[in-house]
Amino acid sequence: MTAKTFNDTFLKACRGEATEHVPVWYMRQAGRYQPEYRAIRAKHSFFEMNYIPEVCAEVTRLPVEQLGVDAAILFADIMTPLKPIGVDVNIESGIGPVIANPIESLKDVERLLELDPETHVPYILESIKILRQQLSVPLIGFAGAPFTLASYLIEGGPSKHYHKTKAFMYTEPVAWQALMEKLGDMTITYLKAQIKAGAQAVQVFDSWVGALNDEDYREYITPVMTRIFNALKDTGVPTIYFGIGAGHLLMDWNRLPVDVVGLDWRTSITTAREMGVTKTLQGNLDPTLLLAPWEKLEAKAKEILDEGTKQPGFIFNLGHGVFPDAKVETLQQLTKFIHRYKRDI
Numbered sequence: 001m002t003a004k005t006f007n008d009t010f011l012k013a014c015r016g017e018a019t020e021h022v023p024v025w026y027m028r029q030a031g032r033y034q035p036e037y038r039a040i041r042a043k044h045s046f047f048e049m050n051y052i053p054e055v056c057a058e059v060t061r062l063p064v065e066q067l068g069v070d071a072a073i074l075f076a077d078i079m080t081p082l083k084p085i086g087v088d089v090n091i092e093s094g095i096g097p098v099i100a101n102p103i104e105s106l107k108d109v110e111r112l113l114e115l116d117p118e119t120h121v122p123y124i125l126e127s128i129k130i131l132r133q134q135l136s137v138p139l140i141g142f143a144g145a146p147f148t149l150a151s152y153l154i155e156g157g158p159s160k161h162y163h164k165t166k167a168f169m170y171t172e173p174v175a176w177q178a179l180m181e182k183l184g185d186m187t188i189t190y191l192k193a194q195i196k197a198g199a200q201a202v203q204v205f206d207s208w209v210g211a212l213n214d215e216d217y218r219e220y221i222t223p224v225m226t227r228i229f230n231a232l233k234d235t236g237v238p239t240i241y242f243g244i245g246a247g248h249l250l251m252d253w254n255r256l257p258v259d260v261v262g263l264d265w266r267t268s269i270t271t272a273r274e275m276g277v278t279k280t281l282q283g284n285l286d287p288t289l290l291l292a293p294w295e296k297l298e299a300k301a302k303e304i305l306d307e308g309t310k311q312p313g314f315i316f317n318l319g320h321g322v323f324p325d326a327k328v329e330t331l332q333q334l335t336k337f338i339h340r341y342k343r344d345i
């Protein structure tokens with residue numbers, strides 16, 4: 001097999017450099033919308049797919065080969081490193097992570113082990129090494145951010161309003177602080193290990209942090225996020241920070257030592273720029289539009305491309321993950337459209 005030329009468009013864009021085409025990848029590009037994924041998933045539990053590096057690598061490669069995207073994202077979950085440090089978590093199809101032993105006190109926080117990637121997640125490191133030999137696009141590593149992980153740990157599963165999480169944050173300041181420190185340490189150790197194994201960029205998912213107002217974000221979250229991104233600086237690997245419904249936090253994010261900010265569809269690129277966001281941007285097509293008529297989807301994609309490419313280094317993505325009812329063909333057509341796009345100046 002001859003190696004294909006390496007497509008580094010995504011990495012250039014992460015560094016804010018101009019690119020020949022707009023790079024694109026999709027959150028949840030590996031998932032149940034793919035018949036091939038469903039066939040593999042029918043044979044394994046979610047975590048089993050993580051534990052077998054050949055399966056993990058195959059599922060990671062699937063969308064790269066099928067859609068022609070400019071980056072691969074390691075197939076795992078934000079809960080993956082929590083399981084070996086003492087969290088009894090399962091991924092239930094159609095629900096998400098469900099935790100049998102939620103955190104209720106400082107004692108529960110203290111029970112969590114310190115992550116040792118070589119012993120706790122060797123399969124993740126092995127999958128990354130395998131993938132680096134197989135891929136001709138960059139491999140993105142990832143982790144959940146402390147608030148988002150804490151929300152699962154405290155609620156015991158998915159939640160709408162993050163009631164218990166916020167109540168814990170307000171009423172148990174010592175335990176909350178300890179939890180943020182532990183999860184912050186874990187995130188740094190985990191991402192550094194992924195980078196050492198070969199991950200070429202890392203995304204930190206803070207999907208649910210938009211539940212906080214900006215003042216609380218600054219008090220409870222900014223310190224740990226600053227520490228995480230500062231700790232990754234000397235790796236030289238680009239960092240991306242993403243959350244949903246977090247438009248009101250964008251200026252706080254802009255001050256973090258992170259390279260790229262991921263937008264959801266609620267905040268347009270133009271609005272973000274008008275707010276004063278100067279970072280490289282990634283986003284932000286509403287994933288629901290994948291179910292809309294092509295003309296509508298194309299018009300919105302063009303608008304995003306027009307806005308995004310006003311500044312060099314833009315990465316096209318969805319504003320959240322691909323839904324299981326999206327069609328492979330739609331994502332193929334969208335990827336082609338993005339790759340062919342040329343800005344009219």
Ligand code: CP3
Nearest residue numbers: 027028029030031075076077078093094095096205207321
């Ligand atoms: O292709 C990729 O994006 C890489 C793999 C990936 C998964 N989860 C696989 C997965 C990534 C990057 C994640 C991140 C993740 N997991 C986040 C952050 C991004 C986001 O979506 O907000 C969060 C909040 C989770 C927690 C989680 N795990 C949820 C909400 C769910 C989905 C529940 C459902 O069934 O819709 C999961 C399960 C999960 N993680 C699936 C996949 C492909 C579906 C699992 C299945 O096959 O049953």
